Amino acid sequence: MNANSQKIRLGLFVIIGTLLFVLGIYLIGQKQNMFKRTFMISAEFQNVNGLQKGNNVRYSGINIGTVRAIEMVNDSIVKVEMNIQENIVKHIRKNAVATIGSDGLVGNMIINILPRDGMAGVIENGDMIKSFSKVEPDDLLSNLSVTIKNTEILTEDLLKITNAINNGQGTLATVLNDTVMSSDLKQTIKTLKEVSVNASNTLLEFNGLVKSIKTDDASILGLLLNDTVSGNKLKMILQTIETSSVKMENSVEKINTIIENVNTSDGAFNYVIKDTSLVNSLKSTLKNVNEGTDKFNQNMEALKHNFLTRGYFRKLNKEERKAKEN
Template sequence: MKQTNSQKFNLGLFIIIGTLLFIAAVYFIGQRQDMFKKTFTVSAFFQNVNGLQKGNNVRFAGINIGTVKDIVMINDSTIKIDMSIDEKIISHIKKDAIATIGSDGLVGNMIVNIVPGKGTKEAISNGDHISSYSKIGTDDILNTLNTSSENAAILTTDLLKITNNITKGKGTIGVLLNDTIMARDLKLTITNLKNVSYGASNSIEEINEILKELKTNDESVLGMLLNDTISGYKLKTIISHLETSSTQIDSVVRNINTVVTNFETSEGTYNYIVKDTSLVNSLKSTLEHINEGSDKFNQNMEALKHNFLTRGYFKKLERQEKKAANNTKE
């Protein structure tokens, strides 16, 4: 059966369209997988990739710059991720950049974000490794929330027990809340404390006023002593002199005590006069003899006054004494 020209045309058109679609598909898929771009490979190490897969995007400063080329399990705690990055972006990524794994939106695919560093180092090259930072995963957050909820439940149970005990009047707080007598006593105590503090405040104010008056009033003795430096200096001098005088008086008293001790312990005249009883008896006898002699002398003088030989002489003396007394009176 011979084909017609229209059938040949349709077959050729179908082949051409199919070929174009295949080329377009290969182009788009290759462009998505960076098959037609010159790329560099950069690696990073993580402990957990959080569901990252080959072909996921790699972003730098919010721009898609490549894809995840390979994910290799190094050991039980280290995973190596190879990233295929566009050559044009390599010059902007420094060796101090940091790679992190995140999600594209709330429920999007996992992606690798490269965070720029301080820019103080040189640009990365093909096959370099950059630092990584592992964020807290969803499972970790859920575990933390679960632990927090359990702790909150335990805390709520304990608080419920405490509030029940307080309501029943158990413990110090329960007694304070339920015992009206203690509450009144506590209220009275607080009132007394307020009164005492008020009185103390008034006393402090009065003391401050007294101190101010002492500082400004020079008429009182204390104010003069506090404010007058000259009087203070004089008072200091007087006290110094008193201290010197007391020292000298103490020295004199010691000397007197020494002299008295010497008097009492020595064998001199004082000790002889005070302690020698024979001398005292002799003095007493001498005084008695003197008194007897004086009496006899008086008797002899009376006898002479009445003797006819000396009586005229004594009468003459009496007349002279009377005359002198009269002259004195005039």
């Protein structure tokens, strides 16, 4: 066989073998996010339930990374660091919660990152998110054992009660066994039934009454309930009464103030009201004025008959007569 052909075939064989090996390495590395830029985030748990380095991290059911490291922080807290694909980080919010679950019934442990409602910023490199521990099968079993114990106690008590009833002890046994009481109970129930029928009828009547009030516009209540114009008018009247009462109250207050001022001040009005001597003086003054006026009238009459002024008065009478005629 040609040496060149041998070399070509050998080269092909070597290349195919190497390519398959590199492809295998690449696919495994890609699964562990070795050839992608990754972000690191962490979460703290009390129990990681056998989680291991390299286990998958899922966000809404999609594989987005792997567990990078697991370390004990103190005696009860375990810190889990995760490598997350960079292109997914923009979808994860700071309020997301990490839980540890298993991939199927007997599968590997995984970390599920669950989104939460509400506004929160996008997660950043090195951030720590909250964690949530699910109920473990051990906890469930221990709870179940408590429940079973309680059920056992309940069953025992129930057995005692049923035995007592069967033996005729206690009120319940009397209720169950006494025939007179049963007839009384029947009668009571019958009466209750009648009462309920009567109550029902009364209610029906009351409903009818209310209905008629609502629908009958002729009655005052109906008018008030149904006529909006009358209602508005009544409302306005009431408002006006209210305003008037307020004004009246103000006026009364002012009058009271004035009266008080009058009583307390040294003004002329107060002097006029209270000083009796002034009243007497005023009386005598008025008397004098009256007398003066009478005497003035007499003087004027005398003037009319005087020869010096008689012509003037006649002239006045003539002008008055002319004005009446026109």
